[in-house]
Amino acid sequence: MLSTAQSPPNRNRIMLLSAAMMLIGVLGIVFFFASVANDAAIQFVLNWTPSESGEQAPSLLLVFLERVGIIVSILVVSAGIFFVVIGWRLRLGAIRVAYWARIGLIWLGLGASAFIALEIFNSFNSAAMDKEAVDFPALVSTVLPALMLALFAFALWRWLSNNLEVIFSGEDSLLGRETRLAWNLLIPTLTIFVLVAARPLEQTFIRSLTDKRFAGSAVPQFVGLDNYVNLLTIRLDTVDCKKSISDGPCDTRANGSIRWESIDRELLREGFRTIFNLRLGDQSLAISGLDDDFIEAISTTVIFTVISVALELLIGLFMALVVNSKFRGRGAMRAVMLVPWAIPTVISARLWELMLKDTSAGIFNKILLDLGAIEAPLAWLSDPALQIPTAIIVDVWKTAPFMALLLLAGLQTIPSDLYEAASVDGANPVRRFFNITLPLLRPAIAIALIFRTLDALRVFDLFNVLFGRQQLSMATYNFETLVSNQQDGYASAISVIIFIFISIFAFMYVRLFNVES
Amino acid sequence: MTRKQLRQRAQQALLYLLVILVAIYALFPFYWAFVTSFKTENEMFQTAAYLPRNPTLQNYQYVFSGGSFLLALRNSALVSSAASIFALVAGSFAAYALGRLRFRGRVALLYVVLSMTMFPAISILSGLYTIVRQLGFFGTGLSLLVTYPIFTLPFTVWVLTSFFKGLPAEIEQAATVDGCTPFQTFRLILLPLTAPALVTTGLLAFVQSWNEYLFALNFTATNPSAQTVPVAIALFSGEFSEQEPIAEIMAAAMVVTIPLVALVLIFQNRIVAGLTAGAVKG
Numbered sequence: 001m002l003s004t005a006q007s008p009p010n011r012n013r014i015m016l017l018s019a020a021m022m023l024i025g026v027l028g029i030v031f032f033f034a035s036v037a038n039d040a041a042i043q044f045v046l047n048w049t050p051s052e053s054g055e056q057a058p059s060l061l062l063v064f065l066e067r068v069g070i071i072v073s074i075l076v077v078s079a080g081i082f083f084v085v086i087g088w089r090l091r092l093g094a095i096r097v098a099y100w101a102r103i104g105l106i107w108l109g110l111g112a113s114a115f116i117a118l119e120i121f122n123s124f125n126s127a128a129m130d131k132e133a134v135d136f137p138a139l140v141s142t143v144l145p146a147l148m149l150a151l152f153a154f155a156l157w158r159w160l161s162n163n164l165e166v167i168f169s170g171e172d173s174l175l176g177r178e179t180r181l182a183w184n185l186l187i188p189t190l191t192i193f194v195l196v197a198a199r200p201l202e203q204t205f206i207r208s209l210t211d212k213r214f215a216g217s218a219v220p221q222f223v224g225l226d227n228y229v230n231l232l233t234i235r236l237d238t239v240d241c242k243k244s245i246s247d248g249p250c251d252t253r254a255n256g257s258i259r260w261e262s263i264d265r266e267l268l269r270e271g272f273r274t275i276f277n278l279r280l281g282d283q284s285l286a287i288s289g290l291d292d293d294f295i296e297a298i299s300t301t302v303i304f305t306v307i308s309v310a311l312e313l314l315i316g317l318f319m320a321l322v323v324n325s326k327f328r329g330r331g332a333m334r335a336v337m338l339v340p341w342a343i344p345t346v347i348s349a350r351l352w353e354l355m356l357k358d359t360s361a362g363i364f365n366k367i368l369l370d371l372g373a374i375e376a377p378l379a380w381l382s383d384p385a386l387q388i389p390t391a392i393i394v395d396v397w398k399t400a401p402f403m404a405l406l407l408l409a410g411l412q413t414i415p416s417d418l419y420e421a422a423s424v425d426g427a428n429p430v431r432r433f434f435n436i437t438l439p440l441l442r443p444a445i446a447i448a449l450i451f452r453t454l455d456a457l458r459v460f461d462l463f464n465v466l467f468g469r470q471q472l473s474m475a476t477y478n479f480e481t482l483v484s485n486q487q488d489g490y491a492s493a494i495s496v497i498i499f500i501f502i503s504i505f506a507f508m509y510v511r512l513f514n515v516e517s
Numbered sequence: 518m519t520r521k522q523l524r525q526r527a528q529q530a531l532l533y534l535l536v537i538l539v540a541i542y543a544l545f546p547f548y549w550a551f552v553t554s555f556k557t558e559n560e561m562f563q564t565a566a567y568l569p570r571n572p573t574l575q576n577y578q579y580v581f582s583g584g585s586f587l588l589a590l591r592n593s594a595l596v597s598s599a600a601s602i603f604a605l606v607a608g609s610f611a612a613y614a615l616g617r618l619r620f621r622g623r624v625a626l627l628y629v630v631l632s633m634t635m636f637p638a639i640s641i642l643s644g645l646y647t648i649v650r651q652l653g654f655f656g657t658g659l660s661l662l663v664t665y666p667i668f669t670l671p672f673t674v675w676v677l678t679s680f681f682k683g684l685p686a687e688i689e690q691a692a693t694v695d696g697c698t699p700f701q702t703f704r705l706i707l708l709p710l711t712a713p714a715l716v717t718t719g720l721l722a723f724v725q726s727w728n729e730y731l732f733a734l735n736f737t738a739t740n741p742s743a744q745t746v747p748v749a750i751a752l753f754s755g756e757f758s759e760q761e762p763i764a765e766i767m768a769a770a771m772v773v774t775i776p777l778v779a780l781v782l783i784f785q786n787r788i789v790a791g792l793t794a795g796a797v798k799g
Binding site (some may be wrong): 018027080086105118120121125126138175177178179181183184185188190192193195196197200202203204206214302315318319322323325327329331333336337338339340341342343344345346348350351352354355360361362363365366397401402405406408409412413442443446447450451455456458460461468474475477478482488492495496498499502503506510 | 540547611614618631663666667675676699708746763782785
């Protein structure tokens, strides 16, 4: 059937197009690997000769991963394979394949154009910065091939678009049409994803396997999983309580807690520190880790997240319901509600720092003193027992409006006739809330909860401004290891663990609310 | 007065009470920043007073002296508008694909988009720094434009996806019968129906970009003409004292919050507009 539809001239055009597509694919892959091999940093490693100073040789694999990476390589190679496969299958003259060829060509053209724009911008920008004339020969030599590629792709696309239905034939399904549209629509988002999320995260992952120093000149080397072992090693020991008189009662501190013996000296020398003592009668289970700060940061962050997100949901829902009812000045009220969210965190954290001063100069203490709720000013920011509650208060105040706005938008999608019908049936407001509002708001609540939870687990600005090193969240611990301790490799391992930890949370959440279906 | 009227009055009164409660909760710290912005440096260390003892405008004078703060306001407005428009365009495209089109890998892609929010910004800061350098965007507003989607895109995509999913299937069927291509259905029919979600996510994206600090500090701090507001404020030096210039920072906070409040006032009507048009009925 295909052969009858194809007249000889059409057959030739199809073969030409097919060959062009395959050529683009093969040349693309070849060109990519050639430019990788010519990369300055990779050439440097290839030509590296050991000097007398006895430096370790830089690892070729490490440099390749830093400069190019696996994700970009896979993407380029699969794009090349896509072109070759589409080119090969075009021979049969099926219209489905031709549509895919058109998509490949238009994005190739757009990609090449973006590259040209970037090159031109860069050369003008750097010339302006160095106050020099633009280096036109160099610019032309890089832009010209890209320009030819872009023009070629666009011309081919144009020609294919005009002749597609003349030359090609066959069935095209609705499913196929939807799939193609979907990929076209997703490409901008996926490009951004690769550029600013996947690629940097890949570098972080690679660095987590090395001993790289931040802003150091030493050549980083692979250290395997050492960073992870150090972060995650935990051991359990049983220890006795301290007794000043043998066979007497356990010693206690002023606040009534029992004093426990420390773990074995040998273990302390290895770097183990006790994080928590779990009481078992006269003995206790000492949970110790090689990096007790990190384990503590995890537990602080989880406690902070669970309590603050729960409170935010309640307060945000309350706010959304209030500003969704009819009253005069509702518009102004919506703006008022968003004020806490609108103040930059760096500033609002300072503002709270000011309000929570540990003397009567802090308005919080002043109000509580005036009300007679406390006898003496509280040290909200420096008393370890008050630090997490303080962080929760500030975070809830700041982000409940975010919740409220998302829920308000969700409330708008509930048709008002549902409420009218329920009123006619005699349902009171409480029943209407639980039987109509809450079930129909579920998707909005699910999304607000997911994003707030993931945000809270990553909390940084707030802890950094309010507590510095005194009380660490996972992200501020990450920051301290990177910036204060300069341990880039170790900090990267922390990042990877945080990523895995949060993704488990996210996956459970999405499953729990069944959002994806 | 009948009993019913009385009950309505009581409900009204309760509602206004709740409104006032929410207003106080949201505004008290803002009020405190407002009061502080008129205080002198000395007063910061005395017992807190609800009104400034010697109101002064010198904090505002400090903020606007030199003109660099106005420049930062302009930069922030440009970067945040561009970033939120980009998030809305790219996000609504992706959300339409993920919410209404059938294709293989849909669920996996939803997770891919969400995975952008699963690590703290600090984790990828040095990686992003390299990329911003390679693109040649370092020290320009473009560096923020390419990096801000990392936090604006995921929730835009997810919120809009859930809204697209919530729309009845009959809409597309009717559009297909009328001869619309899928993209026309999206642009002419579905997009207008999601106006409340578009406005909401647009506002949230704008505010997040407006307030972003870490990227702005690392990618634009070296170039005073590209600094955004949070960076400009953080770089305030205590000209009047050795202390941290808290009163000046609060004055600046007043100035930067007002445009956002105005923005919400302008757009808040749109949050309710969408589905009241009756497009879904019938």
